[in-house]
Ligand SMILES: Nc1ncnc2c1ncn2[C@@H]1O[C@H](COP(=O)(O)OP(=O)(O)O)[C@@H](O)[C@H]1O
């Protein structure tokens with residue numbers, strides 16, 4: 001009998017392969033960081049071949065390390081950094097340009113032009129999104145306009161576009177399958193989330209041929225099988241596909257409207273399930289497809305924060321204030337407060353609820369007494385403040401006051417951050433036993449499609465809380481600290 005589901009979690013900073021058993025427990029993990037390419041200020045790229053290499057390598061390694069045979073795997077689930085744009089040649093399978101990463105700001109001027117031409121309202125109505133360089137659409141246009149012969153080839157039907165999930169499925173099946181799922185399609189700014197189809201009017205405006213787009217499928221569905229040469233002659237069904245934040249929502253068991261989660265990775269993303277109807281935001285959030293399953297599509301409201309864990313990497317790699325991410329907790333705890341220092345990590349602009357493509361990072365309130373500890377602490381606190389900005393918007397839009405917040409993702413391992421988060425929000429924060437809820441969500445989606453698990457009822461019982469961080473800051477202090485943050489953001493935007 002097949003005993004395991006293999007989840008491939010292709011994140012912004014690393015490719016992970018995680019093996020789950022029927023109880024939803026982790027049996028093995030393998031992880032490989034890959035190169036971040038910054039060709040110019042505000043530009044971010046990845047090498048698409050390195051993405052595939054590290055991801056397939058991680059899959060191979062997790063099986064070898066724990067000695068599991070490929071024929072024991074019931075299915076593969078894929079989850080991925082969203083919006084990141086890859087265009088490859090249909091015949092050679094080679095990318096024609098580096099992957100343009102979701103954080104990349106190079107297409108801000110294309111976005112400006114669209115806004116000036118009056119497209120904001122139309123785009124929001126059709127796609128649920130706010131015009132921003134974050135989404136795939138303008139990245140595709142940039143590649144077609146800037147890479148030699150790209151447009152001619154695209155018009156001839158020689159090129160494929162995909163978000164990272166499409167790229168992985170294409171490679172796993174050796175070029176037989178070119179698909180994506182509803183959740184990933186809804187991040188392109190080309191997909192009509194009401195009519196569930198690629199939007200020809202937006203495609204025409206951006207001059208993107210529809211022939212290069214993948215077929216859009218449910219998030220739990222057999223898309224194809226691994227090519228025998230990839231996995232020891234075994235054909236494993238690839239049967240789960242969702243953007244990482246959607247997979248985390250699923251992995252946290254947020255199946256009912258009003259249920260929400262917040263993931264702390266490179267960025268930070270809060271999603272609330274809004275059920276079978278898209279809810280429009282009046283407070284700077286976006287509307288997205290949560291997933292497609294059981295012949296229906298469900299929607300979510302999302303607050304996207306562009307820089308969270310990335311700011312901790314910046315402390316480590318650029319400022320060299322810490323050796324590793326976990327050490328940030330140690331330094332933050334050495335001081336009582338930030339001594340008036342605020343850090344705004346707008347390295348690649350600001351996402352929800354501000355949507356400012358041109359804001360840049362800032363450290364404010366420095367004095368002669370400011371120390372490493374204060375800057376490290378201010379950086380961790382900035383993550384929590386950004387989450388407060390988004391939570392307030394979400395409560396306004398949904399009319400639901402959250403009683404507590406379910407969290408996950410790499411940086412949620414930081415106890416200082418989680419405690420400060422609870423304090424600054426004024427609600428308890430629940431951290432689950434399995435922090436890898438993104439991979440778990442992809443595993444669930446894959447397992448449901450092949451009957452490894454029977455239904456969502458069976459899996460919603462599996463998630464359990466490891467720690468609840470209780471809020472105990474008094475209201476006056478909370479308001480004072482938050483007012484300082486809002487002032488710092490204003491200055492970063494100026
Ligand atoms: N203990 C920690 N404290 C603060 N940040 C952390 C900690 N551990 C990891 N991180 C941050 O979390 C991010 C990695 O989380 P992960 O969920 O793997 O992100 P991604 O999927 O975006 O690659 C990194 O940006 C890292 O700096």
Ligand SMILES: O=P(O)(O)OC[C@H](O)CO
Pocket residue numbers: 010011012013080081082083102243244245265266267268
């Ligand atoms: O790589 P992560 O986990 O920060 O997620 C990136 C998001 O999917 C971008 O929208």
